[in-house]
Amino acid sequence: MNSASLPLPPGALNGLRVLDLSRVLAGPWCTQTLADLGADIIKIERPPSVGHPGGDDTRGWGPPFLKDRDGRDTAEAAYFLGTNRNKRSVTVDIAQAAGQALILQLAARSDVLVENFKVGDMARHGLDAATLCARFPRLIYCSITGYGQTGPYRERAGYDYAIQGLGGLMSVTGERDDLPGGGPQKVGVAVADLFTGLYATVAILAALRHRDATGQGQAIDMALLDTQVAMLANLGATYLATQQVPKRVGNAHQTIVPYQVFEVADGHLILAVGNDGQFERFCVVAGCPELARDERFARNAGRVRHREVLVPQLAERMRQRDRADWLAALDAAKVPCGPINDLGDVFADPQVLARGMKTTVAHPHHDALELVASPMKLSATPVQTHRAPPLLGQHTEEVLAELGLDAEARAALRAQGVLGPALPQGA
Numbered sequence: 293m294n295s296a297s298l299p300l301p302p303g304a305l306n307g308l309r310v311l312d313l314s315r316v317l318a319g320p321w322c323t324q325t326l327a328d329l330g331a332d333i334i335k336i337e338r339p340p341s342v343g344h345p346g347g348d349d350t351r352g353w354g355p356p357f358l359k360d361r362d363g364r365d366t367a368e369a370a371y372f373l374g375t376n377r378n379k380r381s382v383t384v385d386i387a388q389a390a391g392q393a394l395i396l397q398l399a400a401r402s403d404v405l406v407e408n409f410k411v412g413d414m415a416r417h418g419l420d421a422a423t424l425c426a427r428f429p430r431l432i433y434c435s436i437t438g439y440g441q442t443g444p445y446r447e448r449a450g451y452d453y454a455i456q457g458l459g460g461l462m463s464v465t466g467e468r469d470d471l472p473g474g475g476p477q478k479v480g481v482a483v484a485d486l487f488t489g490l491y492a493t494v495a496i497l498a499a500l501r502h503r504d505a506t507g508q509g510q511a512i513d514m515a516l517l518d519t520q521v522a523m524l525a526n527l528g529a530t531y532l533a534t535q536q537v538p539k540r541v542g543n544a545h546q547t548i549v550p551y552q553v554f555e556v557a558d559g560h561l562i563l564a565v566g567n568d569g570q571f572e573r574f575c576v577v578a579g580c581p582e583l584a585r586d587e588r589f590a591r592n593a594g595r596v597r598h599r600e601v602l603v604p605q606l607a608e609r610m611r612q613r614d615r616a617d618w619l620a621a622l623d624a625a626k627v628p629c630g631p632i633n634d635l636g637d638v639f640a641d642p643q644v645l646a647r648g649m650k651t652t653v654a655h656p657h658h659d660a661l662e663l664v665a666s667p668m669k670l671s672a673t674p675v676q677t678h679r680a681p682p683l684l685g686q687h688t689e690e691v692l693a694e695l696g697l698d699a700e701a702r703a704a705l706r707a708q709g710v711l712g713p714a715l716p717q718g719a
Contacts, residue, residue: 300674300676301672301673301674302330302673303328303329303330303331303673303674303675303676304329304330304670304673305326305329305330305331306330306331306673307330307332308326308330308331308332308403308404308500309331309332309334309401309402309403309404310323310326310327310331310332310333310334310402310403310404310405310406311334311336311395311398311399311402311404311405311406312333312334312335312336312379312405312406313336313386313395313405313406313407313408313409313414313419314406314407314408314436315337315348315349315350315408316348316349316350316408316485317350317375317452317482317485317486317489318408318436318452318484318485318486318488318489318492318514318516319406319407319408319436319489319492320335320348320350320375320376320489321375321485321486321488321489321490322406322434322436322488322489322490322492322493322496323335323379323406324375324376324377324378324379325489325490325493325666325668326404326493326496327377327378327379327679328377328378328666328668328675328676328677329668329673329675330673330676331404332380333378333379333380334379334380334382334398334402334687334691335348335376335379335380335381335382335682336382336383336384336386336395336398337381337382337383337384337684337685337712338383338385339383339384339385339685339709339710339711339712339713340383340684340712340713341385341709345367346383346684346685346712347381347383347684347685348372348376350369350371350372350375351367351368351369351372351684352367352369353369353371353372354369354370354371355369356369356370357369357370358370358373358655358657358658358661359657359658360657360658361657361658361659366657367684368655368657368681368683372681373661373663373681374663374664375681376681376682377653377663377677377679377680377681378676378677378678378679379679379681379682380679380682380686380687380690380691381682381683381684381685381686381687381688382685382687382688382691382692383684383685383688383711383712384688384710384711385709385710385711386417386419387417388708388709388710390705390708390710391710392417392418392419394692394695394705394710395417395419396419396424396427397695398691398695399419399424399427399428399431400428401695402431403430403431403432403500404431404432404433404434404496404500405424405431405432405433405434406434406436406492406496407419407433407434407435407436408435408436408437409437410437410447410449411437411441411446411447412447414435421433421435421511422511425509425510425511428509429507429508429509430503430507430508430509431509432496432499432500432503432509432510432512433509433510433511433512434492434495434496434499434511434512434514435511435512435513435514436488436489436492436514436515436516437450437514437515437516438450438451438454438455438515438516438517439515439516439517440513440514440515440517440518441513442513445517450515450516450517452482452483452484452485452516453478453482455484455516455517455520456478456479456483456484456520457476457478458517458520459484459516459517459520459521459524460520460521460524460527460528461478461479461483461484461520461523461524462476462477462478463476463537463538463540464524464527464538464539464540464541464546465477465478465479465540466540466542467540467542467543468539468540468541468542469540471542474540476540483523484516484517484519484520484523485516487519487520487523488514488515488516488519491514491519491522492512492514495512495514496512499512526546526547527546530546530547543562544599544603547592547596548565548566548592548596549565549592549595549596549599549602549603550563550565550571550574550595550602550603550606551563551564551565551566552603553632554606554607554610554611555607555610555611556610556611556613556614556615556618557611557612557613557614557615558614558615559614559615559632560615560632561610561615561618561619561629561630561631561632562629562630562631562632563606563610563622563627563628563629564628564629564630565627565628566628567592568584568590568591568592570626570627570628571584571589571592571595572584573625573626573627574622574625574627576625577621577622577625577627578606578609578610579609580605580609583602583605583606588601588602589602615631619631647669648665649664649665649667650662650663650664650665651663651664651665651677653677653678653679653680654680655680655681656680656683656686661680663677663681665677683715684712685711685712685713685715686715688702688711688712688714688715689702689714692705692711
């Protein structure tokens, strides 16, 4: 037997069960990360009902939708597919007492619960952190909201776009107001949601470490706004140190020059000069070594102060050669630079392919569904994609049978509307 055919070792979080009552992005991003590392994720979704298709909202956030084997649209939006691999879907109506009882049974067998309902919603169902942590002392209960469990905004619904504005990110993203296209811009993906999901993952792992040592679970209060403020990073630190409000600088950098997009003869490229030695080598490649000797530009602090003088000179030189020429010459000189790829370029890039950032998995509607892979590379416990993003309620029968509910009990719950309709065999 060759090494390629040997079974992979279990994931680092194998044996960990996570009860996932989250939807959309921040919570599902957290639980997908845990799932990639080997945790068993039980994704609780709303059953279909009159006026509501049921399930995670993102199931309907299309087009685009997954195509089936005959090329027809399914009900599975690409958005949902990107955030829910390696999970099992169970439909439960938590507004009903019988549904709440099922959640309690599942929580009793879980290590972690993740939810992102508005503040107070879970308490109305008797499923809040105080109640469950008291009942199950070893449980890690992670709440993700827009603004947190405390403070004057705690009852507001949280949306990434609004958080990017309120949390300051849009004030430093976008072109200068006095230039064409100037004004605030959001980031192209929902970074407040994504960062919050990752911070939540870190917090959960820390809480599990604490539980291992003490036997005691705890509640985790994650907020998109808190995360957005934290991820301002150097710009937040700069403001607190100086009380000076950073401004938008478009594709340039606040405190490094030259570190921006430049127009070249046949398009654009990124020049990312991070230190004075790189600037000196860049100037040699660009045919202007005298600029590196100019006392105004020899050090980064001077280049930042004299940005308006230096950058136009560099821009004029950059326009004289094409992208391939620049990239080859700068790479040879070890000057950081890069193209601006679209997504077609990205997933055809040899480095992206070599790093395995595209994966395939069998799906009920597709024999080889392509997904973006996890970026985590662990030598002893490699990440695995062993489950496609689930159909709505695909694993309800399986999971409830594990709880000990027989077919008759499950049928009774379906008749009450506590569970969604049974899926056909093989779905």
